[in-house]
Amino acid sequence: MSKRSFADFSAGGPESLSQIIEHADALLKAANALKQDLEGLRGDREPDDKVLAVLSRHNKGILNGTQALVEDETKAYSQETSGSHKSQKLEDAHSSANKLPAALPVPPPAALTAWTLEDITKTNLPPLPPVLNPTLEKAALTHSGMVAQRGDMHYERLEWIGDAYLYLMSSAYISQTFPNLTPGRSSQLRERLVKNETLSEFTVQYGINQRTSFPAEFDLKGRIGGSQASEKQKRKVLGDVFEAYVAAAILGDAAGLARVAAWLKALWSKTLEDEIRREHRPRPTFSHVPGLEDNGDTLNNGQGVPPKVLLTRAIGTKGVKISYRDIGEPKKEKNSGLPWYTVGAYYDGLGETDVLLGFGSALSKKEAGANAAENALGNKKTMKRLVKKKEDFVGMSV
Known part of the structure; x- marks a missing residue:
């Protein structure tokens, strides 16, 4: 419960500070009067009847004063909890703004089709999809130690989600494009797409790193005159930022998943361009080899x-x-x-x-x-x- 001053209760009504003091004074006055009358009975040889009369005379005032203070407490508590509920609503709104969607969108297999030669982008960098949710965009670019207040979202959870999306989509594209590749070789191609070296390079090429709120030691040039992260640590963080951005772009709006999937397909096509071209290269028939010319044997x-x-x-x-x-x-x-x-x-x-x-x-x-x-x-x-x-x-x- 937050602390509130009595001044907060003085904004009108019987619960004002002056009335509370009046009720306290009345109670003290009644209690003192009772005490004085009882003190006067100390030397009386038969005080019982007189004590009963004194208690009867003063207890009403004491009870009234006590009841008034109880009512003051009840009203003050009512105001306090009312203010607390308002504060809680604000906190709930803040918390809601800092929560990820309950259900994560899953791309249908039909949306993750094989690379063709036409899919190989003519430019090195296809346009970066925007993050249409400002809260998610800010979170994707913010280090956990740089949040404005406790409970604010930062990049770490988005990075975890983005990592899963990258693995899923890269696996689907490779599986569709290279159907006869062994699982081991497929994993090697996937590693080229999702490793920190590749993702950190994308982060720098798109200038995403220039928009982040991260400790200075993770800057490419390091903290001037201070501690610096190792090159490996920088690559890891820059790769994580890319993964977080991917998740934010996907979760930021209903069309985010389709937009990001198409973007990654174009972006990755340059990374695996040689393999894609080899896969679609016309394979020879061996009609010049006697015995193979008429049986339709091809590769x-x-x-x-x-x-x-x-x-x-x-x-x-x-x-x-x-x-x-x-x-x-x-x-x-x-x-x-x-x-x-x-x-x-x-x-x-x-x-x-x-x-x-x-x-x-x-x-x-x-x-x-x-x-x-x-x-x-x-x-x-x-x-x-x-x-x-x-x-x-x-x-x-x-």
Whole structure:
């Protein structure tokens, strides 16, 4: 309960301060009169009847004074609780303004479609969607230590929600665009989209960091003449701010989710541009390879026969061994820093020894081997020669 002065009760009516004092004086006067009369009876040998008369004479005044003060207390309490309720309503309104929606919107799968070549944005930065709710916008850009008063929203809870949205939408876009990618490789692509390095860069590119209310040590230039956060800490905070902004833009209005989903699809298309273009690149048919020209075997979109199977079907026979071996030491993939493997496809048999048919590279040896087989199938001169060897051998064996 908040403290209120008696002056707050003097704004009219019987509960005014002067009336309360009058009631107190009346009670004290009645009590003193009772005391004096009782003191006068101390030497009386038979005081009982007289005491009863004295009590009867003074108790009415004492009771009236006491009752008046009780009424004063009741009225004062009524005013206090009335003011408290008004204050509580204001506090409730403030609290309501600082609460997130009870239900978070979930994007329908149909809204998160595969990337196409047309989706790759022509500019590096598609327009930043606005946050249409001022309270959420302020919260997304405010550090917990910089809020105006206790209970105000800040970026941390929005960051947590934004992180979930980023994971959901990036997973959906990758799954739709690269249907044959392994879960491990899909996770690697997703990590490129949602890691702190990527998100913090977006924050700086859009200038969101210039609108934040954060301690000076998290500024890109640090606190002049004072403590500075490490570069890793700065990246983490800038990435968190981006996640908080995403959540605020989604929750800020009914159309926020659709608007942010379209924006992220365009923004991320530049990050995975090489992978998207490779996925939509026309895959070769191998009509130049005898035995594969009429059966419709393709690698289109990865849904045809695996290239290793096609290579074995084209040139494999009894006494022929096709092997896949590492070429050199793994390098580092430029985007993820993960090992980048190069594998060669080798041919042995029918008088040939350790013939390099083709090579391929990828983040996994399995994928690199598949790329090596595809590269070998595209080597028209070598394929023609080895297919002829196979045909001659089979013909001699009949």
